[in-house]
Amino acid sequence: MNNDRFWTLLEPIHGQAEGFCRRLAGNRDDGDDLYQDALLVAMRKIGQLRDETAFHPWLFKLIINRFRNRTREAWWRHRAGLTAGLLEAVLIDDPRDKNEARRLLDAAMTVLGAKDKAMLVLCEFEQWTIAELAEFFDKPEGTIKARLSRARSKMRRFLEGHLVKHERHNQLSEGDYGLQKGNATAE
Amino acid sequence: MDCKKAMQQLNDADGRPSRPNRHDPELARHLEACPACARAARAAKIIDGAFKAAASGPEEPVTPFAVLRSRIEQKTAKNQKEFSLMEKAQNIFSMRPKLYAGLGVAVAVFLFLTLVPFSYTITTGFEAVAQNVQQSQMISAERLVGAMNTLGYENASVKLTRSAEGYNYRIGNLPDWTAGRQAAAVLAALTGAPDVQIVPTREEVSGSLYARATDDRVRIIEISTSGGTEEEIERDIAAQLTAAGFMSPQVDVTISADGITQISLSGERSINDGNGQGEEVIEINLKGTDDMSFEVPSMAGLPALDINTEGKTDAQIKAEAEAKLAAQGITGAIVEIETRPDGQKAIKVTREVEEIR
Helix, strand or coil: CCHHHHHHHHHHHHHHHHHHHHHHHCCHHHHHHHHHHHHHHHHHHHHHCCCHHHHHHHHHHHHHHHHHHHHHCHHHHHHHHHHHHHHHHHHCCCCCCHHHHHHHHHHHHHHCCHHHHHHHHHHHCCCCCHHHHHHHHCCCHHHHHHHHHHHHHHHHHHHHHHHHHHHHHHHHHHCCCCCCCCCCCCC | CCHHHHHHHHHHHHCCCCCHHHHCHHHHHHHHHCHHHHHHHHHHHHHHHHHHHHHCCCCCCCCCHHHHHHHHHHHHHHHHHHCCHHHHHHHHHHHCCHHHHHHHHHHHHHHHHHHCCEEEEEEEEEEEEEEEECCCCCCCHHHHHHHHHHCCCCCCEEEEEEECCEEEEEEEEECCHHHHHHHHHHHHHHHCCCCCEEEEEEEEEEECHHHHHHHCCEEEEEECCCCCCHHHHHHHHHHHHHHCCCEEEEEEEEECCCCCEEEEEEEEEEEECCCCEEEEEEEEEEEECCCEEEEEECCCCCCCCCCCCCCCCHHHHHHHHHHHHHHCCCCCEEEEEEECCCCCEEEEEEECCCCCC
């Protein structure tokens, strides 16, 4: 398969793939970097793709693998660790603003592995069905449901921990057990 | 509802995009009464809201496709030289999966040839033997050893025995045919034996097929022209050719007055070249004043199966062939018997190497 054919196959799913990378990486810059990195590898390995109709899942798997490799690298871990500074975002009680919501999710998803994060992003943002995820990850639907549930539970417990700390903080400073929007302080 | 059931409902809802159980009235009543579960439900609600809010609204602009393509192609051109050989090999193999099988078989054959040991015999040296020598007194071993040492063969061994017919002398541990010839001359001179034979020392060794092929590739026929008569040289060459499998070789040696030795020889032998029995013929002419040598190919292929097929059924021939192969250490071979149109029997022996992946 030549390069022109590669670009022809990519064009219809370009926006979707780029958006997936941005959501997976947590922000636009890192997402675009991940996308370019994945495309460079995809161009090298395109000869291994025998069935052109499988280009879409093949590219997404490659993106997930590249993301997983990145999360293992020291510079990425250091960079991901910086998002811990955004932990105040988890105290947004009702995140209706898109950017606030993303900051909150970005912080809460730091507790997930790369594959679980990819699964959750595909489910929540790309609107993939359980059946589609099962086919993509080559797992039974029951396993996919269990993994999604586990991933969300992890995020929930992470958030609960911060809610408890925040409640204590408010209790000490204001004598109020409730959490009020805009009243949050960084931990 | 207790806390366990409430948490179970929250967890179940986490696995389903619609989160149906979160709106259960019974769960709501429990959450009002239990702060811990209420906190968990609140955290779940915040995450739900965050996913919903993050997925809605305008998306960030997509990079124009042409810009992306230009950027990637520039980087690709820059990195082109960095493609590793391994990646190229991976591409080749992924496009041609049969290459994996072929490579596997090649590796298996290579390992079989180089690692699996077989027993076979090789010529490790020569002996000069004089038997039934009629003498009044036996020549001492020390004297024979001394004579061989003088000729430079310090490792030569001497064995003496006596029988009713006479004395038997054997000088062994001789490295090559020339040494054997010199030892034979020593024996003839000291004992007066009319017929001293030079016999090769054969030893059974264990080695791979590759080692065997290397050992048996060629056989060097050495001709020592110094000090011998035409008849002696002819007899030496004929003996070596006979040892190499040539039946009734014709050797003619002429030594001219100016010391030039002319040798012409011919012979033929049966060989098994893998396709069946055949004949190999050699004709060699040599001319020189010094010692000479020439190479003849060793007998190659599988060991010949000497089977008399007359009056035997195919099954009997097959059983006999398998038994003879097994006796030579070759197991697992497939033996097939075919009858040719002219009535001759052809024995086909196939050996398969199984690939283990």
